[in-house]
Amino acid sequence: MTGITGTDFNTTVLNITIINVVAAYFLDLLIGDPRWLTHPVVIIGKLISWLEAVFFRLCKSPAALRLAGLLLAVTVVAAAYSVTRLIVEACTGINPLLGQAVEIWLLSTTLAAKSLAGAGREIYRLLLDGNLQEARVKVGWIVGRDTAKLDQSGVTRATVETVAENIVDGVLSPLFYAFLGGAPLAMAYKAVNTLDSMVGYKNEKYLHLGWASARLDDLANFLPARWAGALLLSASALLGYNSGQAYHTIKTYAAGHPSPNSGIPESAVAGALGVRLGGLNSYHGQVSLRAYMGEELVPLEAKHIAETIKLMYAASALGVLSGAVLLTVFTKIYSL
Template sequence: MEKYMPILAIFFDAIIGDPRSKLHPVVLIGNLVGLIESKLLMPNYPSIKKKYLGLLLVLLVLSTTYSAVWLIIYFLETIHPYAAFIGSAILLSFTISPRSLAEAGEEIRRYLVQKNLEQARYKVGWIVGRDTKKLDVSEVTRATVETIAENIVDGIISPLFYFAIGGVPLAFLYRAVNTMDSMVGYKNEKYLDFGMAAARTDDLFNFIPARITAMLIIISAFLLRYDAKNSLYSIKRDAHKHPSPNSGYAEAGVAGALGVRLGGLNYYGGVESFRAYMGESRNNLSPVHIRQTVYIMGLVTGLFAVAILLINLSF
């Protein structure tokens, strides 16, 4: 039955979505990270001590998360195998986020189409870290497309990849890695040293899934009759330009498929930050590209779930 779990998890995500609850497993992981950080990190600690304590944070969070999920599934197995199967599928659905990404993208697209730029700026501010108050339609679109593209890896392919090789506990271990990176993996004064282990761990865990995602984006572009050839070209030319060793693969792939240019000048707290360009500006960025990115995300999700199923059925 476990062979069908990724497809069932995607189904549960489509039905349940990402419930906003203090008891959501990812929220609990975030609370755990915050609690341990508050006990370990002190501003006056020397650099080397912060690095070691950051490594300790990673070890504590990962071991706690993996053990907790393993125990939950073990408990469900003592009740009934079907309880374990359904419960595990629901848990796995909490590690992926295709529905929430699609809903966020569609809501922003709808506000842009309605020419409600102020609300579109406000909503895109929920999913990006950059300043959004002065963004025009093109820049709101770019921010949304970049975020959805990047999260194809973090929010879908990586958790399913680690499920495929290690079950639901390993999928949650990945989710803990990604949550830590989003909380402490910043190159600022506070987290440069303490968050180094979390950031490097996230880079390592996403290395293979990012490249799988790139291949699936090219295939999806072909099936959707976008520009698959240009998607491949953009990945080869631009992916390595991204500051992340992994995020550029999805962003460059989507940019090439849609014939748009991503990257450019962003502002964070009023401070300029230039992100290398991905793709070429054959088409002006417009709200339709948000929907097209969601289509790519959905097809990539389906293709990977089917690939896992076929591999499992062959063994």
């Protein structure tokens, strides 16, 4: 009886990874995040909140808080990776198919294509129905800025910017790490992203405790954001949008965004649709100017929300396809 060589084993693992990621992507498109099921990010968030309270109670000086911030980031990310890996391995030990099913489900929870599209479409429908007040409320659930006084254009811009930015955070970055390391690495990324969304602020409270989380999020999204830029250019061309303008807008405007990564998807979407994003935003009553992304070839309208969602879906599908192809090519080369 011939045993399985190390090369054959590694090739099999990579092939299973492709199957799992593709299955998880379609599972997310099919069911999204059921409300009756506790989401892993909720558990990660509770861990962050508990550790945050502990560190604020124990650490008083800026130096101590910065050290605590580093410990917070390392602890949460390591816990997310380790617990996910232990769960998958334990289930695999019971039955390999059970382990694979659990990994696919865990991978699907790191993706947010369906929930992101659902939130955007709800606001889009409210604007089409003329229900601006309810649209302001709903957009306030997905953005950090003040929304109570936004006009229709402001609600549209907030929604387009959020969907565009989350093409990276909510879809392509998890896919990137899923292809590299399966559910454990994808969940570790979600821990990074959750840390940044909870403590990665440059305000008085989190300036020191949140610095490591913010830097880690920038680092984790660096490569996926640039992959997203290429995918959005391809998606723009496939959907008949202005891919040339999208490329020009990325080159011209992306670097002006306060985030080293978010400017790429936002500027790509702005260029593809011929709209201008950015401008004045209000946060807790304080007005600030967000760098402009793109040139206003056409005024922002509610339809641009639907078009941004189309770009998100096309880019994510291309991400799954390109990731699967690249990993397949790698397995072929590795098996030679």
